Amino acid sequence: MNAFCILFSDSFKNYEIGGFVKNRTLASLPVGCRYRLVDFMLSYLVEANVPNIGILAINNYNSLMDHVGWGKDWDLNRKNSGLKILPPLAISNTGLARNKFEALNEAEQYINSMLQDYCIIADPNIIxxxxxxxxxxxxxxxxxDMTVACARRKPLDGEIEMMVDNKNRAFDSLYHQHGADYECNTLLKITILKKDLLKEIIKKGTSQGWEDVVRDYVSKNFNRLNVYAYQIEGYCCVINSLENYFEFNMDLLNEDISKEIFLSGKEILTRVKDSVPTLYGEYANVKNSMLADGCSINGTVENSIIFRDVFIEEGAIVKNSxxxxxxxxxxxxxxxxxxxxxxxxxxENKELKGDKNCQFTVPKNKVI
Incomplete structure (x- = not known):
């Protein structure tokens, strides 16, 4: 494929997601029993034979590096191409990159070394x-000149609506600071453009303090750019809040959605971990749930997502969790x-209860 990819490890938005991205990147957020968010975008890129993928790492990327390694599980550990982690570089007087333009500017050497004509820029939290x-x-x-991905759904806080004609050419955009309650062509942070145009945009954006390619550049240049919207059909989820994170995991318990994601012909690859099968004890009672390997279940589990090596003792009840x-x-x-x-x-005998719209969260290594 005549394109390489710059994949951000974070979105540069202040997404708390219940504190689960405080000490890890958004890309390495665990989802769906055995996956990380980055697995989905990496798998889509591998399926399309994108030869070079550079992951822009900004901060707290130890778990990301531990997960992706050299890309062996995605067949990206190649001699002259494949996966490369692009670690942060210090920017004079400012410290680490504060936005996407500063991060892209740090990746200038990697971009210049690419032989492909086109670049794909993508966020890691899109499924x-x-x-x-x-x-x-x-x-x-x-x-x-530029093609952006769009999905017809209700925009979330801070997302952009793209106005397009009957040929899917974009002619205007609308920034929804607080989201909207109607469906429209909502921009996804996936963009294709020529490498030379990207370098020009990075240069302008860095010098003028831009933060977002569409909001700061594209929206002001519709009259001179050919911008097209590529429509994404079917299930689409952008994880940028605890609510979205919970909803996506619960969506996986829907057989139709689960089949669309995992059995559509695009295999979702992840790091392989050899583990024993899950053990279901005499008193185990499991309904409508997904469980990974290595667990020991002796209690009740309903409508829940259970990751590897989880122990649920006799008499314990786990629901909607x-x-x-x-x-x-x-x-x-x-x-x-x-x-x-x-x-x-x-x-023992502790009772933790949240709500469908506000879940109770427990930090890493916390004992309650």
Whole structure:
């Protein structure tokens, strides 16, 4: 494929997501029992045979590097191409990169070394069945200067609505600071453009203090740019809040959505970990849930996502919850609408209860 990719490890937005990205990048946020957010975008790129993928790492990227390594599990550990982590460089008088333009400017050497004509720029928190080969063909067939991905859904806080004509050419945009309650062509942070144009934009954006390619550049140049919107069909989720994170994991319990994501012909690859099968004890009672390997279940689990190596003891009840790797729920404990980070421990007879719209969160290594 005649394109390389710059994949951001974070979105440069202040997404708390319940504190789960305080000490890890957004890209390495665990989802769906055994995956990280970055797995989805990496898998879509590998499916399209994108030869070079550079992940721009800014801060707290230890877990990301531990997960992706040299890209072996995605067949990206190649001699002259493949996956490369682009660590942060100090910027004179400012410290680490504060926005995407500063981060892209730090990747100048990597961008210049690429032999492909086109660049794909993408955020890691987008989950949808996107065909990058088809998107590039769409871009070239329309002789576009820039092609952005859009999905027809309600925009979230801070997202952009793209106005397009009957040929999907964009002619205007609208920034929704507080979201909107109607469906429209909502911009996804996935863009294809020529390498030379990218270098020109980075130079201008860095000198003028821009923060967002579409809001600060494209929206002011519709009259001189050919900007097209590539429509994403089917399920689409952007994880930028605790609510979105919880909803996506619960969506995986919907058979139709789960099949669309995992059985659409695009294999979702992740780091392989050899682990024993999950053990279901005599008193285990599991309904409508997803469980990874290595767990020991002796209690009740309903409508929940259970990651690797979780222990749920006899008499414990877990409902509508997400338990990350290494969580221990001891005898008699009751959890409802709870999200635990890795290696949390819930002691005997403790009762933790959140709500569908506001989950109770437990930090990493916390003992309750």
């Amino acid at each position: 949808c069945n996107i065909d990058f080969s088809e998107m590039l063909n769409f871009h070239e067939s329309n002789n576009a 997400i338990l990350m790797s290494g969580t221990v729920v001891k005898k008699g404990a009751k959890l409802d609408y709870v999200i635990t980070d890795k290696s949390a421990v819930i002691n």
